[in-house]
Amino acid sequence: MPLFDDARFLMDRRQLLGTAAAAGFAGSLPGMARAAASPSGLDTSNWTPEYIGGIAGTLDVDTTAECAKVVPLSTKGHLTYWYVGPNQASPDIDHKIDAEFWVAFAKTYPNITVERQNLDYNQMLNKVRTAALGNAAPMVAKFPILWGVEFAAKGQLSQLKPEDVGYPVDEFWPGALKSVMWKGKSYGVPTNNETMGLIWNAALFQAAGLDPEKPPATWDDLVVYSKQIKDKTGKNGYGMVARTNAGNTPFRFMPQLWAYGGEAFDEAEANPTYKTVNLNNSGSKAALQASYDMYVRDRSVPMSALTNTQNENQDPFISGQLGMMISHPLEYSVMLDRTAKATGDDKKIAEGVVANMRYGLVPKGPARRAVVFGGSNVHIFDPKVVDGKLDMEAARAFVAFSTGPEWSTKLAWTNSNPGNLRGFRTKWMKERLATIKFLNVTTSMLPSGIPFPVIPETSEVMNIIVPDMLQNVLTKKMTVSAAADDAAKKAKVLLSGL
Amino acid sequence: MSGTAAASRKRLVSREPGVLARMVRHRADYLYVAPALGVMLLVIGYPIYDTIYLSFFNTPPSLALEDKTFVGVDNYIRILTSDAFLEVTVNTLIWTAFSTFFAFVLGLGAALALDKQFVGRGLLRGILLIPYVISAVAAAYIWRWLYHTDFGVIGAIAVAAGLTDRPINFLDNTETSLGSLIVVNVWKEFSFAMIMMLAGLQTVPEQLHRAAQVDGAGVFQRFWHITMPHLKGVTLVTVLLLLVSNLNSFTIPWIMTAGGPAGSTDIWITAIYQLAFERIRFGISSAYSVIVFIVMMSMGYFYVRALTRRDGARYG
């Protein structure tokens, strides 16, 4: 039984690239279409699973030598570093790679001592904000793509561009580089880039009378599929997430909104200015209506969606209670990890789920196929907010070491892709492609990635205004139109500086 | 020692002038209260000053705190004229009033039921106190799991008992969310009221009850005419302590629903937290805090009166 319908997938890819070119889509990631012979040696205009498979393993990297050119290996220094590292729920391999990374860094720069804090994803943003306000920030921190600009705007970050740590600009996705820019200056280096895919349970599809190997092609189809799964099997169809004050919500709703032609500002355009608000355009309203249809009309999604974060969808999915959801390739490694640890009846269930897991592209809509261009960047804080004295050399050494092709690939092992594009050519990428099934799906979604607006107000728009809009519709507190207009009004007030 | 106290009382009575002189004479007394007051001043004094100061500034998320702009009372006007404030205030009043009322009634009922010797009384009292002593974080997670719309046990029991044909939507529904949270809050704190009222009941003289019983007074009459008058003081204290703690609740609403869905469980404190920490507006969140302070302080008069009634009787 083919786990993935390659022929259909490919056709879809070509179609997408065709449409994308026609619609000037490539413009949303400027530079994607040019650069056949960039320093990274990559041709990003031809980004297919075959191409990615073909280049993997073609480049040998000497991280130590590359770092030595930036900061001498004998440098003495001290570094404080905060990041979201592996935790209780992470698969074992993440713990292993994290440990290896610190050993390797200590070997490369034996005279730099590191004081590191592994923080919880849901707590980190507030912690960094508080720390920066109280002049207690670390020297270096790695955090999700969306957060950096707020600190840059407040003058709490040091300027930092890839060249400062020895890497040419072309080695990074243009969309990723855009996320570290504020008022024309660069404040960070991309460490990893990720996009999600659609994951579904083939057994539930089968039970619902759907083709188990074929994901919904469009968001309209997804609504139909979700209802069919609910009606035929009694299980929930699509894993909607609509909790307020939660970052998971926009990562799942914005792709749908963009697909229907909606936008928060003009972030899906070629050269966004983030000056106009489009939350109440017809595309945004169509996306809201589709969510309303699933939650209120069909009741085909978890009714706990309004209090759920994505966390709460994972367990139902892997216990066969949920048909589809938008997620990382990580889900698959988590599942493998659990299967390995499960015993008795649970082992059988787990093995069944692994056999039935399928990954495909996020559905497209009338306007485009879209996904959030996510990932993380590494930043150096401004000396005035750092706890103690900023050791710039140690900081640069660390950034150079961790954003090179080797470690940007390894650290992104289970759920992401290297920020440094040369990483795609390494042997480690080849190993990942061989061992992490479905990695090619999310890798192929990268060109459909739309970065969140790079303005300090974004986290409020995405984590509060958008989820509130969705909740106003799903609770029937407001009509679709009224909720969209209400959200647009709030976003406009926000842009006016209040 | 008591000589000193008596002497000082005499001086008080004679209204000897010169507060400063008296303070100097009593300088040693202040040493006793200095550590307590010092640490309070540190932990409360500066934050109050800072909150009031910041409430007159606009601090948009795009600017560092140093670059704030003075806006006078704009923040106050914006809060008081916004629709959301009205909604949040109504939620806060419902939350506080119903939580306090039900916690008190259940607590009083439990105290009356327990105010009699029987085997296992201590254990039962201890069991009823469990929700009060466990952490609010744990309580919030336990109840989120009980209420869970898809896997929750309460919904499943209702379905199994034939009460509904599908699981009840407790937390994901604007009509039931606030009520569901109030149940959790009452569960968490009714035994505080119980233990206070139990203590109060022990001060009711047994003879009075017996005398009334002999006179043929019924259970309810005895409760109303003998027990209740003795419980007036402790009732006031208990209700005020409950009101204050309910107005200040944060953990249960925040962990369970984060103010959602669609703002239906947003109360003052969660709104302030959201403004300050999710939306990074310290200026407007400080103004919001000051408004809440003012409400609290106006209650504070009754609160202090209730706690110090005894003093009034003794020295007043």
Added chain:
Amino acid sequence: MKSRGSRGWGIVRVAFLAVLTLFTLLPMVWMLLTSLKTQFAASQYPPEWWPKNVTFEQYSLLLSPATETGRDFLRYMFNSVWVSLASTVLGVIVAVPAAYAFSRFRFPGRQLLFYSVLLRNMFPAVVFLMPLFILMRWLHLVNTEFSLILTYLTFGLPLSIWLLKGFYDNIPAQLEQAARMDGATRFQAFFQIVMPLSSPGIIATAIYSFILAWNEYLYALVFLNDKSKLTLPVGLQRFFTEYTTNWPGLMAASFITSVPVVVLFLILQKYFVRALTEGAVKA
């Protein structure tokens, strides 16, 4: 007639207590049952009323020093014990002399200061988070347990001072007077006469402060970053991570977190009731 009436009330009373006990206990029972299920079994609808395959894996994971999770959890527990004990002990040391002075001495400003102590509880914790963080930073206490100890200490003070003052008000001054006539210093008189008489009050306020500190979440979340310094309520939250919710694990952790305070309270509750009766209620 009379006895029938009280029998009727007796039935109402038993029924009421039974319902209340179920209301109190059933959520705890479900927590315990969930904690004994596997993650797969926990996400079933309708739920398994009784776990088919009882497993203690969450408990062994949390309490085993051999795994990283276990080491973290045991560390959180140790930190919670240390922070709660320290703030309780310091709280008592600070509260006892203050309560004694408010009861016995007649210094100017006594009433005003006493009122301001009581008002402390009226300020919502959330409001003070940011300014207190800046203050702690200024005192070089951020990311140290002492920042929490200092803050928690003040939570318990209003009730402690109020309760203890009630106790001292009820202890006749003549007792100390007699001791001092026998040659004891004021300090000795206090320790030998007043302290023993007020010990139920001290125990009660200590339990109260301990529980407040043990359960506090918000300040612990903001003041501490270092993973090795976190306390249990914040550690509990780490079970909700970006990708997974482990409900059985969360319930097991909630259970373990609750055990120490519940046991402590079950053992010492009689002091609590007695202290409230003598210190706070009796006029």
